[in-house]
Each structure stands twice: as structure tokens, then as C-alpha cells.
Amino acid sequence: MDRARKKVLSIAEALSPQAIRMLRDITSYAELPLAETRTSGTLSDFLQSKGFRVRRGVAGMETAFRAEYVFGRGKPAVAFLCEMDALPSLGHACGHNIVGVASACAAAALAESGRGVFRSGKVIALGTPAEETGYGKARMVEEGIFRGIDAAMMVHPSSRRHVAKGYLALHKLRFTYHGRASHAAAYPEHGINALDGVLLLFNAVSALRQQLPDTVRVHGIITEGGQAPNIIPERAKAYFYVRGEEEGEMRDAVERVKACAAGAATASRCRLTVEEGPYTLSPMRVNPVLAASYRRALSALKLRESGAPTDRNRGSSDIGNVSQVVPTLQPNVPIASGERVQIHTRPFAEATTRPSGIEGMMEGIRALALTGYDLFSDPTLVKEAWRLFRTGG
Numbered sequence: 001m002d003r004a005r006k007k008v009l010s011i012a013e014a015l016s017p018q019a020i021r022m023l024r025d026i027t028s029y030a031e032l033p034l035a036e037t038r039t040s041g042t043l044s045d046f047l048q049s050k051g052f053r054v055r056r057g058v059a060g061m062e063t064a065f066r067a068e069y070v071f072g073r074g075k076p077a078v079a080f081l082c083e084m085d086a087l088p089s090l091g092h093a094c095g096h097n098i099v100g101v102a103s104a105c106a107a108a109a110l111a112e113s114g115r116g117v118f119r120s121g122k123v124i125a126l127g128t129p130a131e132e133t134g135y136g137k138a139r140m141v142e143e144g145i146f147r148g149i150d151a152a153m154m155v156h157p158s159s160r161r162h163v164a165k166g167y168l169a170l171h172k173l174r175f176t177y178h179g180r181a182s183h184a185a186a187y188p189e190h191g192i193n194a195l196d197g198v199l200l201l202f203n204a205v206s207a208l209r210q211q212l213p214d215t216v217r218v219h220g221i222i223t224e225g226g227q228a229p230n231i232i233p234e235r236a237k238a239y240f241y242v243r244g245e246e247e248g249e250m251r252d253a254v255e256r257v258k259a260c261a262a263g264a265a266t267a268s269r270c271r272l273t274v275e276e277g278p279y280t281l282s283p284m285r286v287n288p289v290l291a292a293s294y295r296r297a298l299s300a301l302k303l304r305e306s307g308a309p310t311d312r313n314r315g316s317s318d319i320g321n322v323s324q325v326v327p328t329l330q331p332n333v334p335i336a337s338g339e340r341v342q343i344h345t346r347p348f349a350e351a352t353t354r355p356s357g358i359e360g361m362m363e364g365i366r367a368l369a370l371t372g373y374d375l376f377s378d379p380t381l382v383k384e385a386w387r388l389f390r391t392g393g
Helices: 003-014 016-029 037-049 096-114 136-142 194-211 247-268 288-300 319-323 346-351 355-377 379-391
Strands: 053-056 065-071 077-083 121-128 151-153 156-158 169-178 216-224 235-244 271-276 332-334
Touching: 003 016, 003 096, 003 355, 016 037, 016 096, 016 355, 037 053, 037 065, 037 096, 037 121, 065 096, 077 096, 077 355, 096 121, 096 156, 096 355, 121 136, 136 319, 151 288, 151 319, 151 355, 156 355, 169 194, 169 247, 194 216, 194 235, 194 247, 216 247, 235 247, 247 271, 288 355, 288 379, 332 355, 355 379
Parallel strands: 077 121, 077 151, 156 332
Antiparallel strands: 053 065, 065 121, 169 235, 169 271, 216 235
């Protein structure tokens, strides 16, 4: 490893006490989507203290922010994405406490190491709210926040270390069946059972799954099913996610699920209303140039990927929307010392602040900073990343 990259790592290591303190603070906040006030303040104040110019409340979201550190004419522009929100009752069981701190500290390390070295470049840290509701980054893409950015990246905690994990496209559907209430024992013939509509919908979707490709997933819950056993429900609700590896197959499945819903309404004599959105999550496009650069960073850190590299993932995230407009990467960092901990569980939330979780966060800071340094020091990498992005590579 050359002297310049050793300097990047030295600066990253020096940030460790601040990183750990921010991680613990943000973990204690455990703020829900679009309410990440203290988390956003902690990260943006830290970046401001490192010389970044900070703009808060971007894209019409109070907790979103954009922090910039500019060298010369400001190209290339590399963005580190700071997720911030927690889960109801589970806290940071998706590890966004690690995500936000790792991105902010990687940006700070890259900015400091570039002083007097980079003639041109822009280090950006974006505070991206509400990942759990699929909202923040999708809104920021729609509002043009990613225009002029040459590469975007972040790490996400996991049980294993992977570089190029993809995500499924996702569309959300809420169905409300409207019936007519009646006494279930005395006058059942006068009622129209809205819950029957929901149950028929679930049965229809279960039958539909037999004809769906393996790359499509449909799952739902009943969010309202009536008020008392002796009252025929006049209203019942269901909430569905429809996912697919390709956006086209996902949209086809959405139409088929909506047809199931309409058929269930007809069969149960209910009136149906459908609510969609507000955003469709796009599938993840992993940029091979950014992935190769991150793997070089892992090699420099004497780290290896866990098992065979794979781009398969059954989850969804709004970073997929970012990957449709700019070369993007989201590797996984391990936080559980070889144990398998499942995301969105209490053991996962607990792992984020244990020594293994802190080391995973520091790995992310080091590797992201080295990857950013690669992009600034070799302009051909950004050009090749965009060439492959435009050609679908």
C-alpha cells in the first residue's frame, strides 16, 4: 500500500472515537422515518466541524441534508449516503446507525486526506431519511439531488461480507374493501362482508403464486378485519408488497394482483379502493467498476469476501432508485463475528454496537474512504463507470 493510502487509513483510524460516540448516540435516538431530527443533526454537525458546507432540509424533507467539501472545480463528485432511520419497537435492527456514521466518517476521511493532494473533486455526504418506508432516496432522485454526482456509495451491515449485492424492485399496494354492517347472528342476510373480500384476495394471490416466476415475490397482511365477531365487517384492509428482479416483471405481477383484488370485490359484492405508492423502488444496478475498486480496498485491508460473490438479494431498498441515475455501490460489512444474525431482529440491533459491530463500521469507513480515493486519483475509473452505466454493463 502506498503512502497516500496509508494516510487515508490513518485519518480514518483517528476518527474512531468520534465514530463510536456517534454510533452510540444515534442508537439511543432510534428515530423513525422522517423524524430523524437528532440523528440528522449529529451527522451534519460532525461534517460541518470537518469543514464541509452543509445544507439542511433538502428535497423538501426536514431531516435530509447535503454536505460538500470541494477541491478545485469539483469533479469528480463522489457521494456517500447516510441512512438514519430506525424501526418501530426494534430500534436499529436494520443497522442504519452504522450506515450513517460509516458514510459520514468515510467522507470526512477522504476530504482530509485530499487536502493538498487533489486538484479537483467534490466529496459529498447525503443524509437520506426514511429508507424503511422506501421514501427518502426515491424523493431525492425525483427532486434532482443526484444530478452532477459521478458515483454514489454506502455500506450496509450484514452477517457476511459481500461487495455486489442487488435488490429487487418493489411496489406497494393497499386494498380497502367496503361492505355493509349487520348483526352476524340476527340479520346476516342484510350484510356485505368486507372481510370476505380480503380473504378471497389472499386465496386468489395464493393461487396466482403458482404461475409467477421465481424472481417475483408477493406477500401481504390484513391490517383491518372487523371490530367484533357479532358484526359483519363493513370495512377490511390488506397491504401487499410485490417484488421482482426486473421492473417489468414486477409491474406485470402488480397488475395481476390488482386483478385478483377486483375479482374478490366482485365475488364478495364489496366496493374496492386501491392506494399505491408513493414511490416504486427500482432494482439495484451494481456498477462493476465501483465494485472492483471496493474489492481492491478490501485486498489492501487484507480482507476477503464471504464465500462466492453474489448479486442475489431478496430485499428491496430505495438505493435501487439511485442506481438507476448514477453509478452506485452498496457492499455489506459483517457485524457478528461469523455468526448469522437476521436483519430486522433484536439480535441484529444489539450486534450493531458490540465490538464486532463497531469493527464492521470501521471496516466500512476504511474501505469506502479508500474506494473514494481511488476514484479521485484515477479519473479513468469514473469515465469507465459511466461508460458501463450507459451501456448497461
